[in-house]
Amino acid sequence: xxxxxxPIHAPGLIGRLADLFWRRKWLLLLLMLLPxxxxxxxxxxxxxLALLVQSFFSIDEFSGLINYELTLKTYKELLVPANLDIIxxxxxxxxxxxxxxxxxxxxxxxxxARYARGKWKALFYLxxxxxxxxxxxxxxxxxxxxxxxEGILNWLIVKLHLSxxxxxxxxxPVIGGNSLSVSYIGTFLVFLYVWLPFMVLPMQAALERVPxxxxxxxxxxxxxxxxxxxxxxxxxxxxxxxxxxxFTFSLTLGDYIIPQIIGSSRLFIGQAVYAHQGTAGNIPxxxxxxxxxxxxxxxxxxxxxxxxxxxxx
Amino acid sequence: xxxxxxLHQVSRYFGAVRAVDSVDLAIEEGEFFAxxxxxxxxxxxxxxxxxxFDSPSQGEIKIFDKxxxxxxxxxxxxxxxxxxxxxxxxxxxxxxVAYALKIRKVDKATxxxxxEEALEMVQLGxxxxxxxxxxxxxxxxxxxxxxxxxGQPKVLLLDEPLGALDLKLREEMQExxxxxxxxxxxxxxxxxxxxxxxxxxxxxxxxxxxxxxxxVGTPENIYHRPQDxxxxxxxxxxxxxxxxxxxxxxxxxxxxxxxxxxxxLVTNGGYFAKVLAKSFLGSAIRLQxxxxxxxxxxxxxTPTNMSSxxxxxQLSALVDHSRAELNVGDTVRVHWPEGSLHIMRVxxxxxxxxx
Numbered sequence: 029x030x031x032x033x034x035p036i037h038a039p040g041l042i043g044r045l046a047d048l049f050w051r052r053k054w055l056l057l058l059l060m061l062l063p064x065x066x067x068x069x070x071x072x073x074x075x076x077l078a079l080l081v082q083s084f085f086s087i088d089e090f091s092g093l094i095n096y097e098l099t100l101k102t103y104k105e106l107l108v109p110a111n112l113d114i115i116x117x118x119x120x121x122x123x124x125x126x127x128x129x130x131x132x133x134x135x136x137x138x139x140x141a142r143y144a145r146g147k148w149k150a151l152f153y154l155x156x157x158x159x160x161x162x163x164x165x166x167x168x169x170x171x172x173x174x175x176x177x178e179g180i181l182n183w184l185i186v187k188l189h190l191s192x193x194x195x196x197x198x199x200x201p202v203i204g205g206n207s208l209s210v211s212y213i214g215t216f217l218v219f220l221y222v223w224l225p226f227m228v229l230p231m232q233a234a235l236e237r238v239p240x241x242x243x244x245x246x247x248x249x250x251x252x253x254x255x256x257x258x259x260x261x262x263x264x265x266x267x268x269x270x271x272x273x274x275f276t277f278s279l280t281l282g283d284y285i286i287p288q289i290i291g292s293s294r295l296f297i298g299q300a301v302y303a304h305q306g307t308a309g310n311i312p313x314x315x316x317x318x319x320x321x322x323x324x325x326x327x328x329x330x331x332x333x334x335x336x337x338x339x340x341x
Numbered sequence: 342x343x344x345x346x347x348l349h350q351v352s353r354y355f356g357a358v359r360a361v362d363s364v365d366l367a368i369e370e371g372e373f374f375a376x377x378x379x380x381x382x383x384x385x386x387x388x389x390x391x392x393x394f395d396s397p398s399q400g401e402i403k404i405f406d407k408x409x410x411x412x413x414x415x416x417x418x419x420x421x422x423x424x425x426x427x428x429x430x431x432x433x434x435x436x437x438v439a440y441a442l443k444i445r446k447v448d449k450a451t452x453x454x455x456x457e458e459a460l461e462m463v464q465l466g467x468x469x470x471x472x473x474x475x476x477x478x479x480x481x482x483x484x485x486x487x488x489x490x491x492g493q494p495k496v497l498l499l500d501e502p503l504g505a506l507d508l509k510l511r512e513e514m515q516e517x518x519x520x521x522x523x524x525x526x527x528x529x530x531x532x533x534x535x536x537x538x539x540x541x542x543x544x545x546x547x548x549x550x551x552x553x554x555x556x557v558g559t560p561e562n563i564y565h566r567p568q569d570x571x572x573x574x575x576x577x578x579x580x581x582x583x584x585x586x587x588x589x590x591x592x593x594x595x596x597x598x599x600x601x602x603x604x605x606l607v608t609n610g611g612y613f614a615k616v617l618a619k620s621f622l623g624s625a626i627r628l629q630x631x632x633x634x635x636x637x638x639x640x641x642x643t644p645t646n647m648s649s650x651x652x653x654x655q656l657s658a659l660v661d662h663s664r665a666e667l668n669v670g671d672t673v674r675v676h677w678p679e680g681s682l683h684i685m686r687v688x689x690x691x692x693x694x695x696x
Binding site: 247 | 431441444488
């Protein structure tokens, strides 16, 4: 008996292509990877290199024209107190946000990884992702209203007779201010809220991969829950924490909208880049500012690796 | 002698499933005790209850006469070797072994020394700096053993520790575990579904089925005097004879067990039997026999009308290679020594005895 589409018979075009890919497996891989590689290689790496090159140019203070000779002059300008302040402010904020996000995210991620099943797991994903579905700007402006002096949070605090606590908090030098919406505390809270999902999800994924057996084994060997957390759970979840903090840290380092809408009027790196490449026309300094987060992230990852954060991978 | 571990009417329910059902057990100090049963029979759950990873729904567990109802696993002086070893992947082999000591805040130098000693005990000296992932399955098994023993527990629990090893390695480890247990003198409680393993290693064993203990005893006792059909069939292979078959042999009893190796081929006397099948097992030959207690006349009758009369007794027998010339269809005479047919139930009431 003969079948018309018997695969043993002479193949058509698709069949022949399939045969070719079967014989030369690298060919299919190359075809699939070529577009993203081109994209990454030319557009992404290319523009990054262009940025790097720009940062080694300088600006002529009198004419405002760019001097295309390679120099470290622009980088020296970064170390001017006003600019250094911006860098320190941004890095401190990014570090504080990442640390707080890790602390807030951990119980959520742990619950989701260890206990949530079926319906509750779906609810967890929904709850974590839902804020990401609405516009970032809408959320930030909503927070401005929440944190404003006439906002709902202040109203609640007054009702709870806790105004003295808020006033004391706002009276703190540097991080305080007239109201939450114009203080660093406000900026911090909004950053924390906006980037939290980026910490919860990788953490949950990492915790999910820690077998319950390891926790049993740790307890069996005499470790109480705190010791088990320190010696087993945390080290094994560390790649997830690092992955999450890469998001929260770099997103905070680069953001220029939240500090503009909420917080004091002092600049963050993103705002400095925006200002220098726009109105000021100082492209080299803007480029040099942009290199700062890249360098900081490289140092951060290098330190994390040295500390053994990726040993569990 | 004190009991190392005592279970009194212990049950563990998961919903409607009775994973462990009213188990009574007393394991003596210094004993090598095996919990043997098919998968899902409750033996591992039992071990987890003793370790403290799970709590009984009912009943009481005592470790060295102390009730452990509210004692968390980290306060029990028992350690476990897990089925999949559960070695911490982020720690070196040495740090894995020293874990219990680190938790007890033993200083680093002592810790390392003790870990190295423990590794030497399981013949893995010098591997302290490796990662668990760099070791073979057999080596990981030994690391798990060293890790569990380094804290000098009074009871060591082993959850199918040899299950993932290949046969050769498993036999080697059985020897080693036995030697280790004797030299340390601590109680080993060993969960396995492998009856050969349990019989060869344990001082005593408990046979589990459906969450219940069917029988507790020494390997010899359980092998030669199984209490019921389940034990007879699960431990070794056995010919379990029902009352109608026993009646043909002139025995009044509900059921009895006859080990295949007890069935002998003789030149005269005994019963006539026909060879139904023959299989080569390496160390022996197994014959599937149809036994005709009625004698030669019954044997001569054709197979078709045989079924309408009294059916023959099916028996399997282990014979040595001198009988390799036997073929399917051949007629032989079989006999078994006095006492090898073990009566498990004398008419419906449960009791044991020998014939």
